[in-house]
Amino acid sequence: MEFRRRHLLELEGMSxxxxxxxLDTAETFREVLERPIPKVPTLRALTVANxxxxxxxxxxxxxxxxxxxxxxxxxxxxxxxxxxxxxETLKDTARNIEAMKVDMVVIRHSAAGAPHFLSxxxxxxxxxxxxxxxxxxxxxxxxxxxxxxxxxxxxxxKVAIVGDIEHSRVARxxxxxxxxxxxxxxxxxxxxxxxxxxxxxxxxxxxxxxEAISWADALNVLRIxxxxxxxxLFPSLREYHARFGVTRRRLERAGKEITIxxxxxxxxxxxxxxxxADSEFSVILDQVTNxxxxxxxxxxxxxxxxxxxxxxxx
Amino acid sequence: xxQPQPAREVLFKGTRLLDLDTGSEQHTDILIxxxxxxxxxxxxIPTFDGELIDAGGTIAVxxxxxxxxxxxxxxxxxxxxVESGCRAAMAGGFTAVCPMPNTDPxxxxxxxxxxxxxxxxxxxxxxxxxxxxxxxxxxxxIAEMGELVDAGAVAFSDDxxxxxxxxxxxxxLEYAKMFGRPVIDHxxxxxxxxxxxxxxxxxxxxxxLPGMPAIAEEIxxxxxxxxxxxxxxxxxxxxxSTAGAVELIRRARAExxxxxxxxxxxxxxxxxxxxxxxDANTKMNPPLRTAADVEAVRAGLRDGTIQVxxxxxxxxxxxEKEVEFAAAPFGIxxxxxxxxxxxxxxxDGKVLSLAQALKxxxxxxxxxxxxxxxxxxxxxxxxxxxxxPQVEWVVDKSRFQSRCRNTPFHGWTLRGRVFxxxxxxxxxxxxx
Numbered sequence: 046m047e048f049r050r051r052h053l054l055e056l057e058g059m060s061x062x063x064x065x066x067x068l069d070t071a072e073t074f075r076e077v078l079e080r081p082i083p084k085v086p087t088l089r090a091l092t093v094a095n096x097x098x099x100x101x102x103x104x105x106x107x108x109x110x111x112x113x114x115x116x117x118x119x120x121x122x123x124x125x126x127x128x129x130x131x132x133e134t135l136k137d138t139a140r141n142i143e144a145m146k147v148d149m150v151v152i153r154h155s156a157a158g159a160p161h162f163l164s165x166x167x168x169x170x171x172x173x174x175x176x177x178x179x180x181x182x183x184x185x186x187x188x189x190x191x192x193x194x195x196x197x198x199x200x201x202x203k204v205a206i207v208g209d210i211e212h213s214r215v216a217r218x219x220x221x222x223x224x225x226x227x228x229x230x231x232x233x234x235x236x237x238x239x240x241x242x243x244x245x246x247x248x249x250x251x252x253x254x255x256e257a258i259s260w261a262d263a264l265n266v267l268r269i270x271x272x273x274x275x276x277x278l279f280p281s282l283r284e285y286h287a288r289f290g291v292t293r294r295r296l297e298r299a300g301k302e303i304t305i306x307x308x309x310x311x312x313x314x315x316x317x318x319x320x321x322a323d324s325e326f327s328v329i330l331d332q333v334t335n336x337x338x339x340x341x342x343x344x345x346x347x348x349x350x351x352x353x354x355x356x357x358x359x
Numbered sequence: 360x361x362q363p364q365p366a367r368e369v370l371f372k373g374t375r376l377l378d379l380d381t382g383s384e385q386h387t388d389i390l391i392x393x394x395x396x397x398x399x400x401x402x403x404i405p406t407f408d409g410e411l412i413d414a415g416g417t418i419a420v421x422x423x424x425x426x427x428x429x430x431x432x433x434x435x436x437x438x439x440x441v442e443s444g445c446r447a448a449m450a451g452g453f454t455a456v457c458p459m460p461n462t463d464p465x466x467x468x469x470x471x472x473x474x475x476x477x478x479x480x481x482x483x484x485x486x487x488x489x490x491x492x493x494x495x496x497x498x499x500x501i502a503e504m505g506e507l508v509d510a511g512a513v514a515f516s517d518d519x520x521x522x523x524x525x526x527x528x529x530x531x532l533e534y535a536k537m538f539g540r541p542v543i544d545h546x547x548x549x550x551x552x553x554x555x556x557x558x559x560x561x562x563x564x565x566x567x568l569p570g571m572p573a574i575a576e577e578i579x580x581x582x583x584x585x586x587x588x589x590x591x592x593x594x595x596x597x598x599x600s601t602a603g604a605v606e607l608i609r610r611a612r613a614e615x616x617x618x619x620x621x622x623x624x625x626x627x628x629x630x631x632x633x634x635x636x637x638d639a640n641t642k643m644n645p646p647l648r649t650a651a652d653v654e655a656v657r658a659g660l661r662d663g664t665i666q667v668x669x670x671x672x673x674x675x676x677x678x679e680k681e682v683e684f685a686a687a688p689f690g691i692x693x694x695x696x697x698x699x700x701x702x703x704x705x706x707d708g709k710v711l712s713l714a715q716a717l718k719x720x721x722x723x724x725x726x727x728x729x730x731x732x733x734x735x736x737x738x739x740x741x742x743x744x745x746x747x748p749q750v751e752w753v754v755d756k757s758r759f760q761s762r763c764r765n766t767p768f769h770g771w772t773l774r775g776r777v778f779x780x781x782x783x784x785x786x787x788x789x790x791x
């Protein structure tokens with residue numbers, strides 16, 4: 046199958062074939078990453094701008110490494126404040142970057158839909174590195190890659206996503222991608238952190254963590270943001286941990302093997318017990334490695350689609 | 360756009376007069392002399408040297424009124440002015456508009472209303488300004504309503520914001536009673552909508568955008584209905600958008616509460632599905648709701664719970680709308696697409712007859728505001744909208760008369776467009 050997308054904006058609407066192609070491609074790049082010289086010349090002709098309007102260490106580093114491993118030229122900048130506060134619009138910022146002859150823009154922004162907006166103003170390919178509470182497609186892909194590694198399949202796999210679903214772009218990308226691959230998804234969190242009508246995603250919803258644990262093959266534990274307490278969405282971190290914190294005790298009570306993912310950064314002792322994050326159940330560091338491979342795959346496939354778009358006669 | 364001309368001697372041949380109450384049509388010619396309807400019926404003048412207009416295929420109705428527009432003057436003349444707003448109104452078929460007072464300075468003083476009237480003096484379109492409920496639209500103290508009525512205010516509203524303080528709303532309803540003027544409320548319980556940018560529902564859930572729940576509108580509607588009942592004041596609910604609000608108003612009207620309301624064309628046409636893709640031209644307040652809400656406002660129009668169609672014409676500069684969804688201001692322009700959407704969605708959609716639909720855009724808003732009825736009759740001042748109801752046209756935002764372009768209807772095919780207007784001793788023949 047040929048990858049025909051111009052941008053990677055979201056996993057919603059992606060077919061199983063497309064997702065499989067990305068994950069398979071990522072596997073080949075994962076192999077590249079294990080080599081003594083983990084670098085290929087594939088994207089020598091490509092220039093990528095990493096534009097981060099929101100602080101990020103892991104995702105930005107992961108994209109930069111992926112670009113370097115593929116020999117692309119890259120520039121990165123972190124815009125500490127939003128475009129509005131800076132006085133320059135997002136559109137102007139992006140068009141200025143593009144005028145410097147950039148082929149791809151990786152964007153992280155606090156506003157949902159910012160990458161979609163950019164994709165309408167730019168000729169460059171846009172990769173969503175997280176837009177507000179909407180989606181974080183490369184995170185969804187790396188989680189799926191990690192699960193596929195661990196279980197050898199995604200079809201029929203039971204994945205529970207635990208925590209602040211409402212404000213989680215990781216949850217949204219995961220549930221769209223996993224469902225397209227035939228996995229079952231359950232969302233678990235306090236009523237106030239589950240978005241309205243979440244069942245219409247075709248997922249199960251529970252507020253009982255033990256029930257989620259006994260159902261699931263894998264738990265994807267989301268980071269809880271402390272400022273949500275100030276917004277009155279849960280009473281205290283203490284109560285959150287008591288109800289929704291993943292602990293060894295809970296796993297022992299369920300009496301089963303379970304795989305734990307976390308998109309990071311971890312609030313140790315809040316959403317997950319510190320020792321559990323480093324335990325035999327955790328695949329958190331695998332996720333980080335797979336993140337580079339998945340981003341290499343996305344860059345590679347989009348670059349290929351661009352080539353096809355630019356000279357269809359070839 | 361071509362300019363209106365003095366209506367010294369104009370003969371419209373072959374139009375049909377549409378009776379908005381009965382829906383009956385009467386073939387007629389209309390002779391206008393010095394802005395007054397001089398003759399109706401079959402008119403044959405062998406040596407007519409005035410302006411002869413072949414109005415075959417058109418219908419004639421009392422001049423349309425949009426009772427909810429934002430003209431941005433004074434304050435944001437880059438977005439709209441009285442002059443450009445009046446041109447947009449003409450292009451949309453309106454001979455009257457009611458500008459909302461959320462200008463800078465706020466229309467809470469005689470001087471601002473005087474200024475507006477002066478700016479509109481030579482326009483074909485008549486301005487009936489709505490003044491602020493509270494001084495500075497701060498929602499704290501009621502404005503000098505008596506003086507504002509003397510200066511031409513037809514109603515009071517802090518539109519853009521609700522009158523959040525119940526005591527202020529109570530006093531406003533009580534005080535405005537003395538002048539027989541309605542208080543128009545933008546119903547939104549602000550603590551429930553804090554941070555919200557679209558309707559709260561599955562679409563907002565999926566897009567990860569903060570939602571504004573329907574109950575935020577309904578709670579405020581319910582409060583206002585109770586206050587209207589308690590005070591006996593005249594209440595008009597702006598831009599009703601939810602099924603629950605329609606039902607609350609329906610019940611209150613059945614109980615005899617003096618309440619009227621309006622709906623916008625976008626709220627009876629679009630759902631929150633339109634927000635998918637994050638186009639800021641689908642961001643307005645109240646937000647686009649669900650299909651069930653669209654059905655409910657249509658049912659409300661059908662059974663008379665909703666009397667008025669008004670556009671909430673809200674111009675915003677291109678650079679303010681061409682941003683990430685959350686950063687964009689609320690609102691879209693509507694003057695130039697309102698009539699076409701009404702015919703396409705409500706008349707073709709079998710919600711209202713043509714007469715009922717046009718009544719909601721002319722006689723009904725005038726009745727809400729207590730303005731004298733406009734009649735197309737011999738000896739009356741000519742205030743007429745001629746409509747070509749059959750013409751289909753494609754919305755091209757680059758051709759709008761408004762200074763702004765913020766519409767979600769660009770590229771839509773609409774039916775029905777203004778053919779000509781007469782008002783204030785002027786006439787205008789539309790040329791596209």
